[in-house]
Amino acid sequence: MLRNILAGLAVAMVAIWSLSAPPPASAADTVKVGYIGSFDTDTGKSTIRGTEIAIEELNAAGGVLGGRMIELVKADTREDVAEGIRAYEYLNEVENVDFIISGSIDDVSLGWLERMAEYRTPTLDTWTSFIGIIDKVVEDYDKYKMYFMNVACDFALAMLYVDFGKDVLAKDMGWKTVVVMQEDTAFAGGVYELIEQVLAPEANIKILEHIVYDINTVDFAPIYNKAAASKPDFIYLISSVRSQVPASQYVKLEVPVPMTGINVAALGKEFWTDSGGLGGGISTLSPIPSLGFELDERSADFYARYQAKYGDARPIFPHFNGFNAYYGMLNAFAAAERAGGFAPLDKWVEEMENEDIVIEKDGEMWLRYAFWKPGEIEPRTNREYTHNIKFDIQPPYDQGAPSMVVIQWYSDGSTSVVYPPKYANGKFEVPDWLK
Amino acid sequence: MDKTTLKLLGGWLLFGVIMCLLPLVVSTGTLRILIFAHFLAIFAMSWDILSGRTGYISFGHPFLIGIAGYTTAILSFRYGVPIYFSIPAAVAATMVGGTLFFVPALRIRGTYFALVTLAFMEILYQMTKVVAPKVTGGTRGISGIETIVTGAVPNYYLTFAAMFVIGLLLWLLVRTRIGIALSAIQMDEEAVKSAGLNTTKLKLFAFMVSAAVAGIGGAFYVHYLGSIAPRGIFEINFLFTILIAALIGGAGTIVGPIIGAYFLTMLLEFLRPVLPGMERYFLYGIVALVVYVYQPNGIHSLLASARRHLSVGKS
Numbered sequence: 001m002l003r004n005i006l007a008g009l010a011v012a013m014v015a016i017w018s019l020s021a022p023p024p025a026s027a028a029d030t031v032k033v034g035y036i037g038s039f040d041t042d043t044g045k046s047t048i049r050g051t052e053i054a055i056e057e058l059n060a061a062g063g064v065l066g067g068r069m070i071e072l073v074k075a076d077t078r079e080d081v082a083e084g085i086r087a088y089e090y091l092n093e094v095e096n097v098d099f100i101i102s103g104s105i106d107d108v109s110l111g112w113l114e115r116m117a118e119y120r121t122p123t124l125d126t127w128t129s130f131i132g133i134i135d136k137v138v139e140d141y142d143k144y145k146m147y148f149m150n151v152a153c154d155f156a157l158a159m160l161y162v163d164f165g166k167d168v169l170a171k172d173m174g175w176k177t178v179v180v181m182q183e184d185t186a187f188a189g190g191v192y193e194l195i196e197q198v199l200a201p202e203a204n205i206k207i208l209e210h211i212v213y214d215i216n217t218v219d220f221a222p223i224y225n226k227a228a229a230s231k232p233d234f235i236y237l238i239s240s241v242r243s244q245v246p247a248s249q250y251v252k253l254e255v256p257v258p259m260t261g262i263n264v265a266a267l268g269k270e271f272w273t274d275s276g277g278l279g280g281g282i283s284t285l286s287p288i289p290s291l292g293f294e295l296d297e298r299s300a301d302f303y304a305r306y307q308a309k310y311g312d313a314r315p316i317f318p319h320f321n322g323f324n325a326y327y328g329m330l331n332a333f334a335a336a337e338r339a340g341g342f343a344p345l346d347k348w349v350e351e352m353e354n355e356d357i358v359i360e361k362d363g364e365m366w367l368r369y370a371f372w373k374p375g376e377i378e379p380r381t382n383r384e385y386t387h388n389i390k391f392d393i394q395p396p397y398d399q400g401a402p403s404m405v406v407i408q409w410y411s412d413g414s415t416s417v418v419y420p421p422k423y424a425n426g427k428f429e430v431p432d433w434l435k
Numbered sequence: 436m437d438k439t440t441l442k443l444l445g446g447w448l449l450f451g452v453i454m455c456l457l458p459l460v461v462s463t464g465t466l467r468i469l470i471f472a473h474f475l476a477i478f479a480m481s482w483d484i485l486s487g488r489t490g491y492i493s494f495g496h497p498f499l500i501g502i503a504g505y506t507t508a509i510l511s512f513r514y515g516v517p518i519y520f521s522i523p524a525a526v527a528a529t530m531v532g533g534t535l536f537f538v539p540a541l542r543i544r545g546t547y548f549a550l551v552t553l554a555f556m557e558i559l560y561q562m563t564k565v566v567a568p569k570v571t572g573g574t575r576g577i578s579g580i581e582t583i584v585t586g587a588v589p590n591y592y593l594t595f596a597a598m599f600v601i602g603l604l605l606w607l608l609v610r611t612r613i614g615i616a617l618s619a620i621q622m623d624e625e626a627v628k629s630a631g632l633n634t635t636k637l638k639l640f641a642f643m644v645s646a647a648v649a650g651i652g653g654a655f656y657v658h659y660l661g662s663i664a665p666r667g668i669f670e671i672n673f674l675f676t677i678l679i680a681a682l683i684g685g686a687g688t689i690v691g692p693i694i695g696a697y698f699l700t701m702l703l704e705f706l707r708p709v710l711p712g713m714e715r716y717f718l719y720g721i722v723a724l725v726v727y728v729y730q731p732n733g734i735h736s737l738l739a740s741a742r743r744h745l746s747v748g749k750s
Contacts, residue, residue: 039711039712039713040712040713074711074712075707075711076711076712076713078713080666080667080670080672081576081660081662081664081666081667082471082660082667082673085660085662086467086468086471086704089464089467090464090467090704090707093462093463093464093467093587094462094464094708106575107574107575107576107664107666107667110575110576110578110662110664111578111660111662111664111667113578113579113662114578114579114580114582114660114661114662115661118585118586130575132575132578136578136579184564184574185574186573186574186575186576186664186666187574188574189564189568189573189574189575190573190574190575
């Protein structure tokens, strides 16, 4: 009996031992970059591809940190919180990465954040915009100082959206009442709080109803009927998952109320085909660079390389976080060159805080990849945004890029930026059936 | 105590010794994987003592784990209660709250019971988001929860100790007359009643033990992760993982869910460097299916028959 148990345990030990074997062979003395996020979503792929193009560029230029090549290892989170924590552990304890770039969504980033603080691994988030994470950096700098976020946080997004609400929705369109339709996700819940606390009171827009729907909803007719029954001036949609479904049904049903808001599917060029050509009249807030956004020379070059490398594989136009990943990698490695590597951490953090990629177009500030420093106060909101991208939420946007733009889909399948005026190349429109 | 039980206790002892020595020979990355296996084993054993023994299939175990997780997270993070108070409070809350919710369910059988437990999970999922979101953290949950220990090795020992003690106690419990009576409920509840036993009390006992184990596991899990979010706990995939670990390991055996938890967790993580994306879940599904089709009683039964074959071969 005992012998049999021993035999069984020996088998188990061999299995465990095999797991402790070193990871797949990698080139000697490489610098390892870990990607954490989804592998399957367009947004996840955008971060991966932006990172890959940056790595190709840096390696082709002779490598980094004394001629070492950069190697990318990836860990899928499946957009699941616990899986995200396991992925972060894997990148650190099995792959021993030097730097992590993330395309994680809000609650997944919040999940692995404590592991980041434990491992002290330099990490850059390119998708999540949750201000709660930036607040953690502000409140406990020593613990979270290795964290950077190069998309404007949601509070900054909301502040500029307030201006859009005041200038366009309230003033130009004369809209005063809204029904908010929100998907049941962490992201959408956070955005709704900001609408309720900031947009509605500041733009003097009254929320008539707040509808929360399940992300697996396939029939939006009853929801739109309910929204329309409140007779609002417009519907504000907050949707990041399967967003083409509410959008295409809105057009198909010819809902008799204008709609704007946040529609993540509408950030991608595939939105038109995904919605069966029923995307005309949809507008959405978007971080930048976005669809319809006029690209500067440098970003256009990145996009050309993106097209050459990935061809027709979706997303055919990178989401904003694809650009963020590309420029973020350049930031991180430029800082590492000056600091002599990613360790010691304090030196790298100091150099990352000094990073400043300014991109001009026609002689004026167009994009900026820099970060708010500890103690620095943003004048409009009078608060700190330590390690968030250095956005500017006051015209003429000459201290940084605006936190967001509003993009508009037209019935011919084209897109334009409609707000803020400095970046606008089209007009905000209601769908054809409402004109 | 009979000779067989003593021999098997020797097996437990040996298992404990080997697992205690493991950090000396494997990487911290492997220990991190095993930590998740330990949690999965605790959750699967919790499910097993209720569903595997009595046949009352629970689809609501994340509900129990969620009560514990949120109780200790809120008490320690929001109100600064020391974790050596918040964890026992969480276990108590799981037992009390869970029992109150499950008492009516214990009067329902079969599919209805499973669906009612699933409904409990969904109710708590929605409650965490809409009832006092400032306390629960709403959809984004709570991050920055105090950890009991930090680092792979201390967490490995902590979680292994918890799993080992729970496993051993449950294994001893199912070998008592109560354990046998619980199994009899699964086979023929009416016959157990006819024998003069109070099946409601027995089922309630099974549920309370199950809730206590889920409570301990849930509280430790949250203090290991350092965060809690509704989507991370009340996920249908999380529920399936617990069920599959118990079933593939061997339901109703206590040892089976431990084997199943190690098998599933290690299989998935072993595949990660080779298949980092969703493909590994596809392969994992196939492997699980093959094992389950080949031996519906699980790996535990497979190992037992292999052992018998070896014994016959030798004699």
